[in-house]
Amino acid sequence: MGYRFTVGGARFRSPYFPSRFYLGHLREAFRNGVKPMRRLFVFLAVILSSLCLAALRSPVAAQLPPVNNPLAPPQSPALAGCSTTDASSCAQVASKLLPLVMGPSPMEENLRRLSDEIGGRVTGSPEMAKAVEWAVGAFRAAGVEVHTEKYTLPVTWSEGDTRIELLGPVKFPIRLKSTGWSPATPPGGIDSNILDVGYGTDDDFGKQFALMKGAILLVHTDIGSTWADLFNEYLKPPAIIADAIKGGAVAILWMGARERLLLYRHTNSLTGEIDKIPQAVLAREDSMRLARTVAAYPGKVRVHFDMPNKSGGPVEQQNVVGEIRGYEKPDEAVILAAHLDSWELGTGALDNGCNAALVIEAARAIKATGLLPRRTIRFVLFSGEEQGTIGSHEYVKAHRVELDKVRAVIVFDSGIGRVTGYSLGGRRDTEAGVREILKPLESWGANNHTHDASFGTDNLDFLLEGVPTLVANQEEANYLPNYHAASDTFDKVDMRELKLHTVLAALTAWGIADRTEPFGKRLTRTEIEAQMKETGLDQQMKTLGYWDAWQSGARGRKP
Ligand SMILES: [Zn+2]
Secondary structure (H helix, E strand, C coil), X not given: CCCCEEECCEEECCCCCCCHHHHHHHHHHHHCCCCHHHHXXXXXXXXXXXXXXXXXXXXXXXXXXXXXXXXXXXXXXXXXXXXXXXXXHHHHHHHXXXXXXXXXXXXXXXHHHHHHHHCCCCCCCHXXXXXXXXXXXXXXXXXXXXXXXXXXXCCEEECXXXXXXXXXXXXXXXXEEECECCCCCCCCCEEEEEEECCCCCHHHHHHHHHHCCCCEEEECCCCCCCHXXXXXXXXXXXXXXXXXXXXXXXXXXXXXXXCCCCCECCECCXXXXXXXXXXXXXXXHHHHHHHHHHHHCCCCCEEEEECCCEEECCEEEEEEEEEECCCCEEEEEEEEEEXXXXXXXXXXXXXXXXXXHHHHHHHHHHHHHCEECCEEEEEEEECCHHHCCHHHHHHHHHCHXXXXXXXXXXXXXXXXXXXXXXXXXXXXXXXXXXXXXXHHHHHHCCCCCECCXXXXXXXXXXXXXXXXXXXXXXXXXXXXXXXXXXCXXXXXXXHHHHHHHHHHHHHHHHHHHHCCCCCCCXXXXXXXXXXXXXXXXXXXXXXXXXXXXXXXXXXXXXX
């Protein structure tokens, strides 16, 4: 039995036997900002007790894998898996991960370098290549084995000097940015009328259809403040684009969904190919002023719109893969992933630099515990996510024959808002397993999982292959106001929250890798279809144009 001490009024038991109580209150203490001296005391106590635990452990040091960093300490297998019958490994690992991650670590400096020094990194750009080097270097510095995997990006893209000029009857400046992977306007730009088509519903289009030929459409949006709003920003455009083309419009201007003149970059082409019609996002206030002007002078508002976007390619791109090999079933793997690429108006800190740094830090911390999991843990940083999860799709294609042995894929891609649990991709069979794994951190409130499934991040192609996927469910926090915008910068990242998420991510990956039994089976195509139907993912895929690829077997588990 150990001593007791108090932090911020909360009493701590000696963590010889790490308990929910202990870990939970430690998190509370960090959340509430424990005084520095006391915090130091907490760390010392945690580290000391971890050492005691390590000494108590029986020396099981057989089956060491090759250690690629000669200076790294040898690692030993953990005691037992995080299963219902034997949960000690998860509690033990959680107590070791906490001080490793919450204490001084390279994560903050890693993220600063990625976001401040490399900055925005569009897949196919020189900055993306630097980000790949950054990731490889950071994994190596953590003593984690790392390699890159190449694939071909069909098209590269960059924005030129986008301008729109009101020709009359009223004139004022309009701020705008091209949507990602939008085609350029014809050389010299377009002179045309602005046609306000409201929200672009069938009703709106029906009334205006005869006026669309040759017009530039202005489409209204609401301010995005929830995850549902964000999904709608992607789900609504495909039908509007199709109607615009059918009606003979020459371009689409989207009203910005964020206030205070904030510009951001979206893509409505989710295949990596150049989109079908030139599109730009207008600063919200400017586009509302434009809409009022069009209402005052119907049919009379003309603009000159010039958007000389550049495209090229195809070009080789890379995913970065770190690995800690399992001691018992090294050919079975758990993947912890985030995308490394970003848009470039800001520096991609919330989306998704912070979680790229999390993945590397989780690898560093697991390695530093000195323990080995039963199965391999792969730490994957995908590129091409913003162009339609291209890097993860390519990864799945390249590793198709091994997917029976991928036990789960865990993805973090929602900034820094508090994690409430995981979205389990429509599956119920994996919930008990993840609840058991996260039990040592029960009081963090991150063990409430949902059974929804959706598009929008790198789990999609794994889900379509029947592999269990876990996507961190996070509160919106400051993600949406800065989404893909110039304001997505390092200063938006709450490092303490990121560290807590890192512990959660590392423990989840560890727990799935170290269970005695597999986490969840690989679903058959029929089971995946049922899962899609139950969650409505089939409808989303139809809306976004993915359905044909699923039906033909080009994407997802083969018929
Ligand atoms: Zn993202």
